[in-house]
Amino acid sequence: MTYLSVVIPCFNEEEVLGITLSELKRELDAWLSDYEIILVDDGSEDKTWEIIKELSTTDNKIKGIRLSRNFGHQYALSCGLFHAQGAVTAIIDADLQDPPSLIKPMVEKLNDGFDVVYGRRKKRHGERAIKRLTAYWFYRVIKKLSGLNIPEDTGDFRVVSRRALDAFLKMPERHRFVRGMFAWIGFKQAAWDYDRPERAAGKTKYPILKSFLLALDAVVSFSKIPLRLATLLGFSFACFSGLYLILVIILFIFGINFPGYTSLMASILLLGGVQLICLGILGEYVGRIYEQTQFRPLFIVQETVGDLKKVVLSA
Ligand code: UDP
Numbered sequence: 262m263t264y265l266s267v268v269i270p271c272f273n274e275e276e277v278l279g280i281t282l283s284e285l286k287r288e289l290d291a292w293l294s295d296y297e298i299i300l301v302d303d304g305s306e307d308k309t310w311e312i313i314k315e316l317s318t319t320d321n322k323i324k325g326i327r328l329s330r331n332f333g334h335q336y337a338l339s340c341g342l343f344h345a346q347g348a349v350t351a352i353i354d355a356d357l358q359d360p361p362s363l364i365k366p367m368v369e370k371l372n373d374g375f376d377v378v379y380g381r382r383k384k385r386h387g388e389r390a391i392k393r394l395t396a397y398w399f400y401r402v403i404k405k406l407s408g409l410n411i412p413e414d415t416g417d418f419r420v421v422s423r424r425a426l427d428a429f430l431k432m433p434e435r436h437r438f439v440r441g442m443f444a445w446i447g448f449k450q451a452a453w454d455y456d457r458p459e460r461a462a463g464k465t466k467y468p469i470l471k472s473f474l475l476a477l478d479a480v481v482s483f484s485k486i487p488l489r490l491a492t493l494l495g496f497s498f499a500c501f502s503g504l505y506l507i508l509v510i511i512l513f514i515f516g517i518n519f520p521g522y523t524s525l526m527a528s529i530l531l532l533g534g535v536q537l538i539c540l541g542i543l544g545e546y547v548g549r550i551y552e553q554t555q556f557r558p559l560f561i562v563q564e565t566v567g568d569l570k571k572v573v574l575s576a
């Protein structure tokens with residue numbers, strides 16, 4: 262059995278992949294010989310797959326999986342995790358933002374009796390203020406809404422034990438917010454604080470809209486609070502309009518009568534808006550039920566290189 266598996270999802274990372282792998286291998290070779298690196302090419306349109314193939318021919322520790330299209334970061338990551346053989350598995354990004362030098366101390370911490378050691382970002386370098394701000398709120402809102410102890414300022418960078426990974430792999434959901442799923446499984450977990458460096462090369466694959474969709478996935482996958490919010494809104498509007506009606510009747514008895522065009526328009530628009538929002542919230546959940554019932558596989562593998570674990574994916 263392999264001691265350590267390192268899983269790296271890659272999407273259009275031709276500029277940085279070579280640098281990342283040489284740095285990662287230098288760090289790992291310094292303390293370990295029994296490891297595998299699993300690169301999952303998430304349907305890249307550049308030379309990422311060619312680079313992976315070439316690297317794997319000269320180095321049997323480097324293994325590659327090419328997905329049939331771009332399934333998204335969390336799916337590429339899940340795919341790599343399904344194939345990991347290690348007693349311990351590490352997850353890092355392809356762009357050196359998760360320093361490979363931390364894998365060793367994090368694995369050592371794991372061996373102190375933890376099942377998950379996750380990297381927590383103290384500082385973020387080279388990211389725009391808007392990204393930092395949205396990321397800040399992303400983690401705090403999700404923590405509040407999920408009711409789970411999803412750690413703040415923590416991405417997917419982590420080292421996990423075999424039993425933590427096996428627990429994770431038993432979760433059959435379609436919408437995969439991997440860091441939330443690892444929080445859900447429980448066990449003893451510890452944070453490892455680090456300063457997050459800038460991307461070594463290339464551009465971020467998470468523009469604001471994609472980050473927003475990830476946040477939406479996170480909230481809807483882990484929380485029923487938005488649904489309750491809809492109910493709560495309904496109740497408060499009903500109470501408010503009841504009181505308003507009483508007021509109008511009383512005023513009417515005393516002969517005071519408002520001409521009502523503006524207030525009527527305002528309340529119709531407001532209520533219409535609120536109803537649409539509530540329908541949208543409902544739609545998010547129903548849509549997910551629909552997708553979950555289709556039993557499609559999470560991802561499709563097109564090609565692999567290197568000696569990979571055979572994975573039978575039940576839908
Ligand atoms: N990634 C992926 N599929 C995607 C988008 C991103 O596999 O559709 C990978 C990407 O190659 C990188 C990791 O996910 O290894 C994190 O992406 P990125 O560094 O662009 O995100 P950021 O660090 O800017 O949040």
Ligand code: MG
Binds near residue numbers: 354356460
């Ligand atoms: Mg990055």
